[in-house]
Amino acid sequence: MAGAKDTGTGHGNSRPAPGRQVAEALELIGAGAYLVDEQGHILAVNSRAVELLGRRAEDMAGQDAHELLHRGPQGQQMPATRCGMRQAFHARHPAHAEEDYFAxxxxxxxxxxxxxxxxxxxxxxxxxxxxxxxRKQAPCAEPAPERSAEPMSELERLALLAETTTQVTSTLNVDETLRRLVALVLPRLADWAVIDLITEHEEVWRTSVVHVDEGRLVHREDLEGPMPPVPEESPMPLSRALRGVASALVAPDTYQRTPDSGIAVEQRHLFEVTGIRSAVIVPLRGTREVLGALTLGRADKPGEFSASDLPLIEDIARRAGLALDNARLYQRQRAVAETMQNHLLPQMPRVPGLQMAVRYLPAPDASQVGGDWYDAFTLSDGATALAVGDVVGHDLEAAAGMAQLRNMLRAYAWSQQAPPSRIVERLDEAIMPITDVSMATLVFARVIRTDDGTWELSWTNAGHPPPLLVTRDGLTDYLTDGHSLLLGTGLSKSRPDATLPLPPGSTLLLYTDGLIEAPGRTLDEGMERLRQHAAALAHRPLPSFADQLLRRVQPPGLDDVALLALRTPARTGGGLDRAVTAPEI
Incomplete structure (x- = not known):
């Protein structure tokens, strides 16, 4: 399939395995199927392919599919330049062949x-x-059979179902799920697609009306929007589909009779405006309820829908409905998690002369609230305390532990006039007997204004990524001093402090490891990437600095990210700029 040569040694190559959903989707296909990466190396095969080819799945994994499988009629090696499969692979467009050979x-x-x-x-x-x-080979003396008059062959139907599964289940965004669904059915099955969804408030919304126009998918926003309620007893096809009763074949005269409801009026208008002469309407069902309806219509596309088309379209709608249900559940859980996390994270204090900006990005698993946190508060001696930490775990237990840890740290820091190391030592002593936290990392710092008007930072680091200091001229320095063991180890050891004057106009960045860790990238590479972008953004206003830093570093989204940025005033003339900027939350 692919012209690129395998630079490894067959299936010993190290490549990420496909997700479980993809592997399960391959098994749903009634024909042989395999998945390849961008170089054409086999990632996964289904059991039917193993049976047909007489090869073990583990022997095929990592192999160049073209070199391993593709042959001429007599078993000769197929030149890559003559391989139609390879050409379609590199062009990234669908293709098929009725006659070919595998080894x-x-x-x-x-x-x-x-x-x-x-x-x-x-x-x-x-x-x-x-x-x-x-493919069964016909005797040479017999003429080749004519192509079926069916618009889609059985193989194409299987391929469409497989593609539907892989496409709609690989996103948890509702809008993207709907976009992919429309792109799958147009123009293969119809030239119009209409999606009506039932909202959480039991209202119907015509979410998508899309038409194929000279090969392009065109949204008809003028036909989208809120719909009348679904009648409880209406026999009309869309009403029945939205109640989950049945699918239906529909023609324009279906809605020419006297409408029995407002939704029937809207349907008649749809058919009149679009010119649809044949349509299929099927329910979109989730695991617990009907989510909406999918309408496929043909206006310019030749052929009429028939009863034989219903099983395929219902199967597509069933898979899309389950994916849509998952996406909706994900978005609801994510909203709850973000709301809870935002209430757990504190508001920043106003400190004359200092600017602060904080940002929080939740982990992608919407059901999980993370243990990453930041904090800043004024101490009893007038100093400003800064903290950023990460409690081990990614669930409600970690979030609860984070809240316990933060509150204890505040209490110790306020009540004791002690350096950061001593505060963290006392916190570490109390973790095991008092809290539910097993282990955690933490940077705790004090920022105080000195007698000469400058600002001084003192800190201790309990197993956390080091703070980053960026001068207004773009010079950077990771503050690696003051480092010691993470919290919760049970080892009683003294912790060091480190002290540093903060240059005028400099930015201090405290962050959690989600900002610098990513699969396939070392920690050093992540820290270097962060350093480069922070240096380039040193001149930006602090809110823009924080936003742009997250946008440029592009955390992979596998973990929470908490970020706290502090900026000292720049010198103006003979003194310091005393302007106060409200914190950005």
Whole structure:
């Protein structure tokens, strides 16, 4: 399939395995199927492909699919320049062939038909799905059979169902799920697609009306918007679909009779404006309730929908409905998690002469509230306390532990006139007997204004990524002093302090490891990336600095990110700039 050579040693190459959902989707396909990466190396195969090819899945994993499988009629190696599959693979567009050949493990040649389609992986990967089935060779004396008059072959139907599963289940965004669904069915099945969704308030909203116009998908926003309520007893097709009763074949005269409800009036208007002459309306069902309805219409596309089309479209709608249900649940849980986390995180104090900005990005798992946190508060001696930490875990227990840890730290810091190291030592002593926290990392610091008007930082670091200091001229320094063991180890050891004057106009950045850790990247690489972008943004106003830093560093989203940035006043003339900027929350 791919022209690129394998630089490794066969299936010993190290490549990320596809997700469980993709592997399960492959098994749902009734034909042989395998998945390749952007170089054409096999990532996964289904059991039907293993059976047809007589090869073990682990022997195929990591192999160049073209070199391993593709052959000529007599079993000869297929030149890459003559491989239609390879050309479609590199062009990133769907393709199929009715007559081709794959090599089996025993050296025999398997005549096949195949279908190839690209799709986006869960991250930025460009994957390709290949579906194939054995082809019976007709005797040479007999003429080749004519192509079926069916608009889609069985292989194409299987490929469409497989593509639907992989496409709609690889996103947890409702709008993206709907966009992918429309792109899958247009123009393959119809030239109009209409999606009506039932909102959480039991209202119907015509969310998408899309038309194929000269190969482009055009949204008809003038036909979208709120719909009348669903009648409880209406026999009209859309009303029945939205109640989850049944699917239906629909023609324009279906809605020419006297309308029995407002929703029937809207349907008649839809058919009149679009010119749809044949349509199918099917329910979109979740695991617990009906989520809406999908309407596919043909106006310019030849052919009429028939009863034989219903099973395929219902299957597509069933898979899309489950994906939509998951996406909605994810977004609801994420909203709850973000609201809870925001209430757990504190408001920043106003400190004359200092600017502060804080940001928090939750982990992608919407059901989990993280243990990353920041804090800043005024101490009894007038100093400003800064803290950023990470409680081990990514669930409600970690969030509760984070709140306990933060509150204890505040109490110790306020009540004791002691350096940061001593405060953290007392906190560490109390973690195991008092809190539910098993382990945590923490940077705790004091910022105080000296007699000459400058600002001084003292801090201790309990196993946390080091703070980053950025001067107004873009010079950077990771503050690696004052480092010691993380909290909760049970080891009783004294902790060091470190002290540093903060240059005028400098920015101090405290952050959690979600900002610098990513799969396939070392910690040093993540810290260097953060340093480069922080230096480039040193001249930006502090709120913009924080926003742009997150945008440029692009945390991978596998963990929470908490960020606290503090900026000292710049010198103006003979003194310090005393202007106070409200903190950015």
């Amino acid at each position: 089996r493990a025993d050296g025999s040649v398997l005549p096949i038909s195949w279908f190839l389609t690209p799709y986006a992986g869960t991250g930025r990967e460009a994957h390709t799905l290949v579906i194939f089935h054995p």
